[in-house]
Amino acid sequence: MECLLCKQKSTTKKVRSRFVEVAKYDTDFCPIHADSAVNSLYYNIFVCPHCGFSYYEDFPRYFPPTTMEIILEKVSSHYVPHHFSKERSIKDAINTYKLASYCGALKKEKHIILAGICLRIAWLYRIKQNKEQE
Template identity: 35%
Template sequence: MNDALYSKELVCPVCKNKIEVTKVKSKACVVSSKDTDFCLYYEGINPILYEAWVCEYCGYAALGERFEELTDKQAQKIKTGISPYWKSRSFNGERNIDLALEAYKLALYNLQKIEAKSSELAKVCIRIAWLYRMKKDEREYDFLKHALRFYLDTYENEKFPVNKLDEYTCMYMIAELYRRTGNVDEAVLWFSRLITSPGAKENKVLVEYAREQYYLAKEQKENSKQIS
């Protein structure tokens, strides 16, 4: 195995088998650049490729950070809705983008089966979009739109902070995903809503990003007017 990778042992919360997952050593993770929707690029291995874990025995898949946080009821839904159709297959060891995409899509399918909250679906969809971006695959935009739909639902129906996501970062993601998927009117609206929110002031960096993207979206809006 690649030097930057290591195995972690744990017990699958669904089938209770002892399993292994592959992780990236944190000292091997050096960020080289960042996109305006917080997609990170790394000098070496990109740890995003390893964030979706899969149990090879039962087909349970989830983001590593919440893999073990499963209620009995949710585990039961996976046992009846996924495991009977699962053909044993390992996602351990070095992954390329395609294998990572398969792991994330399994995680997405699992979230749908357990009727997970929109914030969780948004998190997986945005990562699938980023992986497609790394491949320069147009399907990126389908998943940016899915992520946008789930961030909007999170904003309307969940109580902030949702895990590490605060209200203003959620607003930023909505605005930026509107911009990236070509709806500049909504992007301008959400960026200005964020910039003028009194509560957002504490997060100076985020407001600064929002201001830059607000002008960019305005410019896109002007350009599209000139063309049409």
């Protein structure tokens, strides 16, 4: 992948759709996977290991004026390098979504994209059986 912010290249993991078998969906469309070891929700967010910018594949490449500088100041300058390119735990997945939500808010993404990220965070907490956070 190429980071939308810093343009550096890095690798990431993504679950191939042919390996994802959804057994059923909850009433809010949360996918219940047939094999709990393969959860595609864990890998929907891309995290740049260089600058920390995190984004969903639906984020447009366009940055409104001054948002790049704001993200560099509020995220990249404080980012402690992590590599999320390996197998992710549910805790890693939640952290990537939260960071993507913050980056998306700073980037002024559409509300529907931010809402989708927040909904997926709730799903991950449901999988973790943390009703309070869900």
